[in-house]
Amino acid sequence: MLHGYLPSLLDGAWVTLRVAVFSLLLALVLGLLGASSRLSPNPLLRLPATVYTTVVRGIPDLVMMLLIFYGGQVGINLVTDALGLDYVDVNPFVAGILTLGFIFGAYFTETFRGAFMAVPAGQLEAGRAYGMSRWQVFHRVLFPQMLRHALPGLGNNWQVMQKSTALVSIIGLSDITWLADQAGRSTHEPFLFYAVVCVFYLALTAVSGLVFRWLERRYSVGVRRAAA
Amino acid sequence: MIEWGLFAESWPAYASGLWLTVKLTVLSLVAGLALAIPLAVLRVSPSRWVSGPVWAYSYFFRGTPMLVQLLLMYYGLGQFEWVQAQWEAGNTFWLIFRDPYGCALLTFALNTGAYTTEIIAGALRAMPHGEIEAARACGMSRYTMLRRILLPGALRRALPAYSNEIIFMLHGTAIVSTVTLVDLTGAARNAYSQFFAPFEAFIFAGLIYLCITFALVGVFRLAERRWLAHLRPRSVARKAA
Numbered sequence: 001m002l003h004g005y006l007p008s009l010l011d012g013a014w015v016t017l018r019v020a021v022f023s024l025l026l027a028l029v030l031g032l033l034g035a036s037s038r039l040s041p042n043p044l045l046r047l048p049a050t051v052y053t054t055v056v057r058g059i060p061d062l063v064m065m066l067l068i069f070y071g072g073q074v075g076i077n078l079v080t081d082a083l084g085l086d087y088v089d090v091n092p093f094v095a096g097i098l099t100l101g102f103i104f105g106a107y108f109t110e111t112f113r114g115a116f117m118a119v120p121a122g123q124l125e126a127g128r129a130y131g132m133s134r135w136q137v138f139h140r141v142l143f144p145q146m147l148r149h150a151l152p153g154l155g156n157n158w159q160v161m162q163k164s165t166a167l168v169s170i171i172g173l174s175d176i177t178w179l180a181d182q183a184g185r186s187t188h189e190p191f192l193f194y195a196v197v198c199v200f201y202l203a204l205t206a207v208s209g210l211v212f213r214w215l216e217r218r219y220s221v222g223v224r225r226a227a228a
Numbered sequence: 229m230i231e232w233g234l235f236a237e238s239w240p241a242y243a244s245g246l247w248l249t250v251k252l253t254v255l256s257l258v259a260g261l262a263l264a265i266p267l268a269v270l271r272v273s274p275s276r277w278v279s280g281p282v283w284a285y286s287y288f289f290r291g292t293p294m295l296v297q298l299l300l301m302y303y304g305l306g307q308f309e310w311v312q313a314q315w316e317a318g319n320t321f322w323l324i325f326r327d328p329y330g331c332a333l334l335t336f337a338l339n340t341g342a343y344t345t346e347i348i349a350g351a352l353r354a355m356p357h358g359e360i361e362a363a364r365a366c367g368m369s370r371y372t373m374l375r376r377i378l379l380p381g382a383l384r385r386a387l388p389a390y391s392n393e394i395i396f397m398l399h400g401t402a403i404v405s406t407v408t409l410v411d412l413t414g415a416a417r418n419a420y421s422q423f424f425a426p427f428e429a430f431i432f433a434g435l436i437y438l439c440i441t442f443a444l445v446g447v448f449r450l451a452e453r454r455w456l457a458h459l460r461p462r463s464v465a466r467k468a469a
Contacts (some may be wrong), residue, residue: 059434
């Protein structure tokens with residue numbers, strides 16, 4: 001099937017999935033940190049976070065990726081030269097994850113910021129009034145309710161992000177798009193292989209849609225909805 | 229140490245790259261919007277036979293990366309002997325698919341058309357019942373109601389989401405450098421390989437994208453103030469003089 005390229009495409013799909021999941025984790029961490037600093041009363045924390053989300057969301061992800069991949073290589077060369085170390089190659093897998101995580105961290109920051117602001121202040125005051133510590137208020141009251149407001153936005157961010165993983169093929173990572181490109185060239189059937197990539201991404205979109213619907217149901221337990 | 233030679237020598241390439249980026253963005257947005265308005269009306273139809281095909285179109289284009297769509301269109305279609313025969317015969321329509329510019333324009337228009345269809349369809353579904361009932365009570369036909377009430381209202385309400393789509397499209401055009409076109413990103417990639425100065429090459433391009441993005445955000449803020457004035461919270465609205 002597929003002229004014997006199926007195992008290779010499956011390897012590529014596995015690379016794409018790993019890139020997507022690891023950059024999602026990085027973006028979630030950066031998003032939570034960014035949202036906390038954007039909502040902080042301290043301007044020294046607020047300003048860098050505002051610059052981060054504004055600049056990153058104003059530049060195409062491909063330009064950012066090329067900057068981090070090629071610029072990172074030059075930066076590392078400077079450091080290794082200065083320290084007299086051996087030449088280190090920037091791994092496109094790591095560069096891809098760092099770039100996607102860094103870019104989508106900015107989008108997640110804005111999503112989390114809106115969600116944190118949507119939790120009524122009275123809820124937090126009630127938690128404090130019960131004698132909960134700041135951490136207890138955060139993980140018992142603020143975080144679960146924040147997540148309910150954040151989930152639709154996170155779902156959208158994730159859908160955009162998983163499609164952006166195709167860009168790592170441009171910096172030479174052997175993801176599914178890159179391998180399909182190679183297979184298409186050697187078999188002279190590029191349409192077939194790109195169509196397989198499309199099916200892969202459609203399946204990914206469909207599955208993540210289901211997961212997010214399940215998560216949204218789980219996190220809106222106890223919310224009354226007006227009958228449609 | 230900054231490689232100033234890059235700016236001195238490459239700025240004409242950046243300028244013509246910027247022109248290509250702007251052309252691709254504007255033309256595909258115009259074509260996509262023209263496609264999306266009728267499709268959005270079909271998308272909200274109660275009949276599955278009407279809304280189904282539109283759903284399938286938008287699901288495909290929103291569910292796959294634009295890069296893969298572009299590669300499929302530009303490198304993929306040449307696989308078929310029938311298409312090759314059309315090229316040999318000089319068929320004007322099919323020759324679009326051999327031209328990277330034509331492929332990019334078509335892919336981007338279809339892609340933004342899919343997103344815009346969903347944005348406008350969402351706005352149509354969110355129309356207040358009262359406006360529709362009032363239009364019916366005035367005796368408007370379905371078409372008159374669509375033209376005078378539904379579309380103007382929905383397009384206004386779609387403005388905030390559509391402004392995001394415009395910025396996504398501007399950034400999305402950066403992938404055309406994979407099909408041999410030299411847009412702003414392509415100019416930066418060429419300047420990088422000529423001078424081996426990644427920071428200068430890509431930050432310069434990034435700053436230009438950033439300026440256009442800011443300008444677009446500003447224009448849309450003005451547009452929303454003008455066309456969505458009736459939806460602003462009362463306290464924000466200026467008192468009538």
